[in-house]
Amino acid sequence: MAANGATGRNGLAKIHTEKKADEVCHDDSTTPMKAQTIDELHSLQMKKSAPTTPLNGIQGPFAAFSEEERTKQQLQSISASLASLTRETGPKVVRGDPASKSATPRVVSHHHHVSPTISVSDSSLKFTHVLYNLSPAELYEQAIKYEKGSFISSSGALATLSGAKTGRSPKDKRVVRDETTEHDLWWGKGSPNIEMDEQTFMVNRERAVDYLNSLDKVFVNDQFLNWDPQNRIKVRIVSARAYHSLFMHNMCIRPTAEELENFGTPDFTIYNAGQFPCNRYTHYMTSSTSIDLNLARREMVILGTQYAGEMKKGLFSVMHYLMPKRQILSLHSGCNMGKDGDVALFFGLSGTGKTTLSTDHNRYLIGDDEHCWSDNGVSNIEGGCYAKCIDLSREKEPDIWNAIKFGTVLENVVFDEHTREVDYSDKSVTENTRAAYPIEYIPNAKIPCVASHPKNVILLACDAFGVLPPVSKLTLAQTMYHFISGYTALVAGTEEGIKEPQATFSACFGAAFIMLHPTKYAAMLAEKMQKHGATGWLVNTGWSGGRYGSGSRIKLAYTRKIIDAIHSGSLLKAEYKRTEVFGLEIPTAVEGVPSDILEPMNTWTDKKAYKETLLKLGGLFKNNFGGFVAHKIGKDDKLTDEILAAGPVF
């Protein structure tokens, strides 16, 4: 041991450090240190953003003042949104994260009247910090720091939990019934509009506003709906979670800095206090969840559910009211466009394939879920897509797979605790796992998301009975019959409490979101299809070879081939034969699809069971349509009669 050199007392070699003249140790780095303290160093890391609100022409000494003035106006508007209507004052709002010391304390409070000191409660003394239109990166940080259950997935998405509710709660959606809505809206049997009165709305609104104001910080998103510039709607979403803010950032249209500068007052405001329940002693409340729409006030209140789809679909309901007033048809449909400009709509209830089939590598995506059809053509209402991701496969749905990256919200998925790799087959949290991403994450999205008039209108049904053909060509009357019926077998999970597929009829393929009587939308659709010569198709993306349990779901690859043949126009020219009971025209051959599956009866081994099931489904259709026979569709009696005759006959 210690063969050479000096040894210390314990026998170990001494460590020699050569001392230079100045007696200071230097490392290799020659870069001079620009900061004197740690705090200074950290302050260097972030540079000031280019103003989110560019100074429209104002330069020179007044520029700084006007930016300040603008920020003040913005805060005043937010304070007004958050005002308690009983105390008549808005909260003191301040911009920026309460956790960040450098946040400028630019305090603004909104007063209707100057009424000092008399009824001041503690809530009017505290500040509410406003996190206004944060970027995805900032929202990630907020979510990860403060929201339990937020993680970064291996592909960079923000994995979150939506809490106890993992689907919408249609039974808890209420609409204020007043003199206007009393006459305008669809009420009663079958209608999604469960009534509440103005007073109760205000009670819930106050509850939500007080809850939001009690927090240290709230998120505010100012965004747009509808890519048609003439019919754009300004929306404000006030929420308590970074998850909700990022979700809406992705799903609504994102304003440019300049558009944000000129945003002004919103046309519609959502108060999302979803973490806080409604008060069950409040009139009308039947659970601790309430989603309340007040069209006169242009406001929506969410209590007792954190499922983000409530905001998306709540706004869709609003569009279903506002757009038809302007002679514009609102549609629960996907939309895409071919290289030659041919446009297709994809209608269908939740889980029938709107997102999957409108996301098509060979076509431009206009949108996956909500559209308007005006005299100018089709426009997407949203700025993002909301894809189901149960059993998502990279191979079958590559564009959706690749869209799940930084910026995307991934709801309720299960992932590996170490690698953070998502297991898309895992239903432990829910079957209704979802990804919300900005539409430009799909490489062939068309921006702006507008297109000309549709050539094909494809009605998607996921038939758990396995008796509807994979594809049939419809007459206009049949298209209307199936549009009004809105049949599918609901795939588990998107609506609370549905665990097994079951036959469902939902008028206009979205009765949960329509506000007027279904025949109003149907009449508009018929008129537009007629005027623009669109062809209707019924595509079964559901079962073949037997009903749910014995048959199996039609292969996505086959459905895609069928859709390709519709787009190309080749299916229009095919040879057809007519089916029993439903009287559907089915093609004898489709390129790339085994011909024997085109006729469902061929795929069933038990022909008797097939016939029974077919009649059973026919009966369900008849029974459902009974609710509509007394209504006229459009001004034309002839069309109404044709539609009534276009259902199953047996």
Ligand SMILES: Nc1ncnc2c1ncn2[C@@H]1O[C@H](COP(=O)(O)OP(=O)(O)OP(=O)(O)O)[C@@H](O)[C@H]1O
């Ligand atoms: N033959 C098929 N055609 C279409 N989709 C299929 C088929 N077979 C399986 N699927 C699966 O069905 C699901 C269709 O869901 P999709 O997200 O497209 O529904 P959606 O109509 O957009 O519903 P929502 O309105 O709830 O968003 C996807 O998970 C898809 O992978």
Ligand SMILES: O=C([O-])CC(=O)C(=O)O
């Ligand atoms: O609203 C949701 O939760 C998802 C959706 O698109 C639908 O159900 O139609």
Ligand SMILES: [Ca+2]
């Ligand atoms: Ca969808």
Ligand SMILES: [Mn+2]
């Ligand atoms: Mn939908």
